[in-house]
Amino acid sequence: MALTRSVHPTFAVLERHLTLYRRLWQASVFSSFVMPVLFLLSIGIGVGGYVGSVQGVDYLSWIVPGVLASTAFQIAVGESTYAVLGDFKWVRAYHAMRATPVNVADMVRGHLLYLVFRVTVTVLAFLVVVVFFGGLHSPWAPATVLVCALVTVAVAAPVTAFAATIDQDSYFALLFRLIVLPAALFSGVFFPVEQLVVGFRLLAYASPLWHAVELCRAATLGRAPAWPVWAHAGYLLVWAVVGVVLAVRAFRGRLED
Amino acid sequence: MADQPLIVARGLVKRFGDFTAVDGIDLEVAPGEAFGFLGPNGAGKSSTMRMIGCVSVPTAGELRILGMDAVRDGPRIRARLGVCPQLDNLDPDLTVRENLVTYARYFGLSRAESRRRADELLEFVQLSDRANGKVEPLSGGMKRRLTIARAMVNEPDLVLLDEPTTGLDPQARHLLWERLFRLKQRGATLVLTTHYMDEAEQLCDRLVVMDGGRIVAEGSPRSLIETYSTAEVVELRFPDGLEGVAGHAAALAGVGKRVDPLPDRVLVYVDDGDAALAEVQRRGLEPSSVLVRRSTLEDVFLHLTGRTLVD
Numbered sequence: 042m043a044l045t046r047s048v049h050p051t052f053a054v055l056e057r058h059l060t061l062y063r064r065l066w067q068a069s070v071f072s073s074f075v076m077p078v079l080f081l082l083s084i085g086i087g088v089g090g091y092v093g094s095v096q097g098v099d100y101l102s103w104i105v106p107g108v109l110a111s112t113a114f115q116i117a118v119g120e121s122t123y124a125v126l127g128d129f130k131w132v133r134a135y136h137a138m139r140a141t142p143v144n145v146a147d148m149v150r151g152h153l154l155y156l157v158f159r160v161t162v163t164v165l166a167f168l169v170v171v172v173f174f175g176g177l178h179s180p181w182a183p184a185t186v187l188v189c190a191l192v193t194v195a196v197a198a199p200v201t202a203f204a205a206t207i208d209q210d211s212y213f214a215l216l217f218r219l220i221v222l223p224a225a226l227f228s229g230v231f232f233p234v235e236q237l238v239v240g241f242r243l244l245a246y247a248s249p250l251w252h253a254v255e256l257c258r259a260a261t262l263g264r265a266p267a268w269p270v271w272a273h274a275g276y277l278l279v280w281a282v283v284g285v286v287l288a289v290r291a292f293r294g295r296l297e298d
Numbered sequence: 299m300a301d302q303p304l305i306v307a308r309g310l311v312k313r314f315g316d317f318t319a320v321d322g323i324d325l326e327v328a329p330g331e332a333f334g335f336l337g338p339n340g341a342g343k344s345s346t347m348r349m350i351g352c353v354s355v356p357t358a359g360e361l362r363i364l365g366m367d368a369v370r371d372g373p374r375i376r377a378r379l380g381v382c383p384q385l386d387n388l389d390p391d392l393t394v395r396e397n398l399v400t401y402a403r404y405f406g407l408s409r410a411e412s413r414r415r416a417d418e419l420l421e422f423v424q425l426s427d428r429a430n431g432k433v434e435p436l437s438g439g440m441k442r443r444l445t446i447a448r449a450m451v452n453e454p455d456l457v458l459l460d461e462p463t464t465g466l467d468p469q470a471r472h473l474l475w476e477r478l479f480r481l482k483q484r485g486a487t488l489v490l491t492t493h494y495m496d497e498a499e500q501l502c503d504r505l506v507v508m509d510g511g512r513i514v515a516e517g518s519p520r521s522l523i524e525t526y527s528t529a530e531v532v533e534l535r536f537p538d539g540l541e542g543v544a545g546h547a548a549a550l551a552g553v554g555k556r557v558d559p560l561p562d563r564v565l566v567y568v569d570d571g572d573a574a575l576a577e578v579q580r581r582g583l584e585p586s587s588v589l590v591r592r593s594t595l596e597d598v599f600l601h602l603t604g605r606t607l608v609d
Contacts, residue, residue: 046405046406047406047407047408047411048403048406048407048408049406050404050406053400053403053404053406054404056400056403057389057400057403060392060396060400061389061391061392064391064392065391132387132389132390133385133386133387134387134389136383136385136387137383137387137388137389137401138404139353140351140353140376140379140381140383141376141377141401141404141405141452142373142374142376142377142404142405142406143404144373296353297353297354297355298314298348298354298355
């Protein structure tokens with residue numbers, strides 16, 4: 042009577058996202074790949090020509106890891122807002138899953154695995170482009186893939202929890218204006234956070250993006266990050282774990298009564 | 299296991315804050331049965347269905363599905379249920395076939411098996427020619443059929459259909475009924491909610507009428523009509539229209555078992571329509587139109603749940 046299961050429900054959820062992505066990927070190529078490369082060229086080479094070097098390396102090499110981590114950050118947030126709310130409110134895909142053996146933890150894990158996949162593909166493509174511009178200076182550079190995967194979960198999980206809690210998409214405007222945009226500007230992507238006054242610097246330290254940027258920069262430039270590696274990674278891990286707990290709780294609250 | 303009931307509910311209660319949606323119901327559904335919940339909006343049908351589907355936790359009472367506990371064994375029970383929800387939740391950006399394959403994977407089926415069943419079910423619900431098309435342009439009836447196909451993808455022991463034909467045109471409804479009837483012939487156990495009496499009469503072996511969270515009647519469509527109505531109903535309209543109804547109703551007292559004055563006509567519940575008409579003439583009443591018809595579930599339903607609009 043019992044069905045022999047040939048795929049874990051978490052991967053079945055991942056598969057749904059991948060099937061959808063296969064239909065919609067063209068739309069995402071621009072925002073998740075072309076945009077960062079354009080950024081890199083205009084700011085890295087254009088602005089970099091005036092700036093010269095930062096912390097002992099050319100500006101292009103200095104912002105490569107920042108743009109990498111920032112791209113992961115943008116994808117993680119972007120894909121955990123309207124997409125998540127929509128699957129509750131309009132598509133009701135999560136209600137459909139709820140009627141099957143898929144449980145809420147599978148839904149959250151499937152979504153996060155999908156984002157890790159999306160980010161990994163983007164980061165790898167980006168790294169290949171950067172190699173041709175001489176932007177990588179250390180054999181540790183591939184470790185950026187792991188860092189980007191970690192920051193993806195650290196950011197996507199709490200945003201997913203938020204998206205699963207609200208009922209109106211207008212809250213996303215607040216999220217983008219008050220949290221995402223400042224984080225993207227002041228997390229050491231384009232300039233060292235040491236430039237910031239102390240108050241703002243503390244906010245940068247609180248931002249998971251800054252920790253990811255530090256780790257990525259350490260990996261591509263082959264130098265030690267601001268804090269010990271375990272401290273940066275540990276901080277991201279705490280965000281990830283707390284975020285997943287919150288997301289599972291939010292899904293449960295929305296789907297169970 | 300074979301003859302054990304698939305659903306057993308004892309004193310089942312569902313409350314949302316102060317509101318009691320389901321107020322202590324008992325029921326059993328046997329394998330192979332087509333069982334219906336009939337009732338006006340807000341009667342507690344959907345809340346009951348959601349508890350049976352193991353997506354809503356009962357506030358009190360006992361609920362066993364397929365011999366397992368609905369609260370503790372949710373995932374194991376859901377693995378063997380097919381659910382067709384009231385609101386469509388198909389993936390609009392996936393193709394018709396992808397919707398089925400994706401859903402089959404939620405049940406852990408292999409890719410090959412998922413595809414095989416998807417094609418077979420598309421054949422069954424007559425959507426094979428739309429297999430590679432998107433869901434969005436499908437008509438309401440087609441989407442419903444696809445949702446029913448999706449509910450069958452795990453070869454469920456129990457199929458739950460929450461208002462399966464609400465909002466469909468007559469052709470789409472009849473096609474759907476015919477497909478559901480075939481499912482039943484294949485031995486599937488169907489549990490459905492509806493507020494269409496013709497649907498209940500078409501599909502259900504046995505049904506309960508719910509009102510205000512309680513079961514107010516239970517039986518086969520025929521036995522419900524026998525118990526709560528009469529064999530025939532005489533509908534009389536009078537030329538003086540709306541004003542005279544009360545007086546005419548009084549004049550008709552004793553003609554049948556029950557007289558039900560409506561704003562525009564009077565219903566007389568009788569065993570023999572022709573004899574009742576003769577009596578009407580003998581009393582010198584002159585209706586402008588006369589209709590003698592068989593009693594339907596609608597008469598039972600309106601008798602039990604009243605004519606007040608609930609919404």
